Amino acid sequence: MKKPAGRNSSAGRTGDSGRTGPPARPSNRNKTATPAKPAAAGRGRPGNAMGKPATTAAKPAAKPDRNRAAMRSAPVAPAAGAARPRRSKVTGTNTLDMLDPFEPQRLSKIMAAKGLCSRREADYLIENGWVRVNGKVVDELGAKVLPTVTIDLDARAKNVLGKQVTILYHKPIGVVSGQPEGRYKAAMECLSLENQADRKTSTPFQPAMLKGLAPAGRLDIDSTGLLVLTQDGRIAKQLIDANSTVEKEYLVRVEGELTDRGLEMLRYGLSLDGEALKPARVSWQNEDQLRFILNEGKKRQIRRMCEIVGLKVVGLKRVRIGRVMLGDLPVGQWRLLTPEERF
Numbered sequence: 448m449k450k451p452a453g454r455n456s457s458a459g460r461t462g463d464s465g466r467t468g469p470p471a472r473p474s475n476r477n478k479t480a481t482p483a484k485p486a487a488a489g490r491g492r493p494g495n496a497m498g499k500p501a502t503t504a505a506k507p508a509a510k511p512d513r514n515r516a517a518m519r520s521a522p523v524a525p526a527a528g529a530a531r532p533r534r535s536k537v538t539g540t541n542t543l544d545m546l547d548p549f550e551p552q553r554l555s556k557i558m559a560a561k562g563l564c565s566r567r568e569a570d571y572l573i574e575n576g577w578v579r580v581n582g583k584v585v586d587e588l589g590a591k592v593l594p595t596v597t598i599d600l601d602a603r604a605k606n607v608l609g610k611q612v613t614i615l616y617h618k619p620i621g622v623v624s625g626q627p628e629g630r631y632k633a634a635m636e637c638l639s640l641e642n643q644a645d646r647k648t649s650t651p652f653q654p655a656m657l658k659g660l661a662p663a664g665r666l667d668i669d670s671t672g673l674l675v676l677t678q679d680g681r682i683a684k685q686l687i688d689a690n691s692t693v694e695k696e697y698l699v700r701v702e703g704e705l706t707d708r709g710l711e712m713l714r715y716g717l718s719l720d721g722e723a724l725k726p727a728r729v730s731w732q733n734e735d736q737l738r739f740i741l742n743e744g745k746k747r748q749i750r751r752m753c754e755i756v757g758l759k760v761v762g763l764k765r766v767r768i769g770r771v772m773l774g775d776l777p778v779g780q781w782r783l784l785t786p787e788e789r790f
Contacts, residue, residue, distance in 0.1 A: 548593065549593065554569065554591065557592060558572075558578070558598060563600065564608060566680075571607075573585060574588055577600060578598065578604065611678035612660070614660070614676045614781050614782070614783060615675060615782050616675075617777060618666050620671050634676060638781055642780045644777065649782065649783050650783060656678075661676065662674060664695075664744055667763070670765070675768060693790055694741070694767070695741050695765060695768050696739070696765070696768075697764065699738075700736050700761050700763075701760055701761065702759045710729060710756075713729040714728065719748065725741070727742075750763070769790030771789075
């Protein structure tokens, strides 16, 4: 809508004092209005060319969508009442349920939470184009999706994951679980065809078995017993995840006097590093040996628990992890986890 002419639109207007006013500006009444150029976003205040407030406020510039590229393959948020994210089939924990079902997450993180593989393995599968999200192939590393999507693996991905090995090693005293320390060898350095207990009935040792192999948990250098080393990120997560419920059973030889009150404290009521321990099942195996069944594995946990109640540990052996027993596997030897065995 055009503005009405101003007071000084007529030339030669005389004021009350008799002075002549400024000459009138040329009239634009019959001219076609030229639209003003929009002001650059973020520079100064919105207004017209003369610096006066504009009659219509400029629309704010749209904020860039940082996740636009990453969310190309992400589906829309599910409607109210949609099914909640399912639990991991491997661990049975609520890792996936803890994620916001309406907040996109990295695809590799969702795959690990669903128990399909580890994050590192997920990146490898995604990069090779072996992962489908809601039926569409996703091959972009860092792609984000909602936790509620359906994820399928290509047959080639399943073949790669199926060839991963898990080794059960009867670790002797003086061998470290992870990286070598000084003159002490690491468990991986002790694996060879010569000390493979099942070489005649299973796949014989191959150097490729050591690639990507890592201990799933630890066993102190002065302890012996069952140690698991695996290439399979799903098994590693199952055994060492913070919410893991897989039991570990130990036989512990001790010295000292243990009262009934001390035994109850071992079962429940102790704290380490300012954190309460989970309940443990502790019982006498014989007159100088205790049986511990734990659902957690803090550093030197059993030895420190025993010290609190006045006992000294003189021998510690892990004999079971989940449903897998050490059995009669000789000290210093190893075997492959069979397809029928489950932790």
